[in-house]
Amino acid sequence: MSFEKTFQDKVDQDIRIEPKDWMPDAYRKTLIRQISQHAHSEIVGMLPEANWITRAPSLKRKATLIAKVQDEAGHGLYLYSAAETLGISRDEMLGQLHSGKTKYSSIFNYPTITWADMGAIGWLVDGAAIMNQVPLCRASFGPYARAMVRICKEESFHQRQGFEILLVLSKGSEAQRRMCQDAIDRWWWPSVMMFGPNDDASPNSELSMRWKIKRFSNDELRQKFIDVCVEQVKLLGMTLPDPDLKWNEEKQHYDFGPIDWEEFKNVISGNGPCNKERLAARVQAHEEGAWVREAAMAHAEKKNKEKNAA
């Protein structure tokens, strides 16, 4: 039996692929691309939220936000480690992020201009991420699936605290209610776009499905997300900014309006409101931290020498 056949048989039987098992080159490459992009998204995702740590409206909100940003750092680290088992180094991945060769989720190229954005990000952005991530807990590559299990467990609090922020604002003053609606209006469409291009414009999807890296198509997940949010927004007494949202009795789903794919392409290709700022912040942190990494290594080597000499 060929290596390729053995591999696909395992995948078909839901037997996980582990780092030392034989795998097709394209499978390895696809995973490295997907997992490293995912890791980058977690790390860059810390930036828009960190923006509000110093201005959180209460000690409770500040502690929550710090915990959430720490979680994102942790998620990035789980994922970088998972990608490293495929034979790419951490340095190489960071280099690809900094040079713009690999992308991160374009959602993080939007600015966080009011406190309500912390609520909308938790509810919508983390909500969409969870919708995407839950099926990845069963992805065929073991280290990725295990990292995702850990991430999904932690992500649930992110979404709940976000919805709670909006709920409190929705019961507040007229100005707070306006702020709440404004944040929903700005984050809705970018969140809907997080599921990626329509299925007929997503060329890699079929292979990813066959390899069980992906379990549901972009459009399936997007529909599921929209159906859930339309109900949830009612609890806030707010609206979603789509006049075409309408229950379709025949499909048993909500119909929704056209997605502005031009904007999506524009933001992905580097022209979103914050692309330059986000990448510059990452590069700066990496470069300014270089001496710390070198000093720690020098210190460890010195201690090691002393121990060996003793």
Place this chain on the structure above:
Amino acid sequence: MQHNWPLWEIFIRSKQGLDHKHVGSLHAADAEMAIENARDVYTRRMEGVSIWVVESKYVHASNPDDAGAFYDPANDKVYRHPTFYDLPDELKHM
């Protein structure tokens, strides 16, 4: 960077009385830093009461390509399991 921090495998005991279990890996300059980083990365929600770290280069693993032949010796020894033995139903406490 000239010297990259080495990779460490992290094992965590989730509760007194249980085994340490592999949870993942991370980079650190030395063992002390690996333990502190492991605390921050893998036990933010009280997931552990004890941490082991082992530099990844010291882990030796069996070869998955040989798995068939390697585990074969145990494959035909059903008599190692209690259910192999045919005993009357009336026999109690065994």
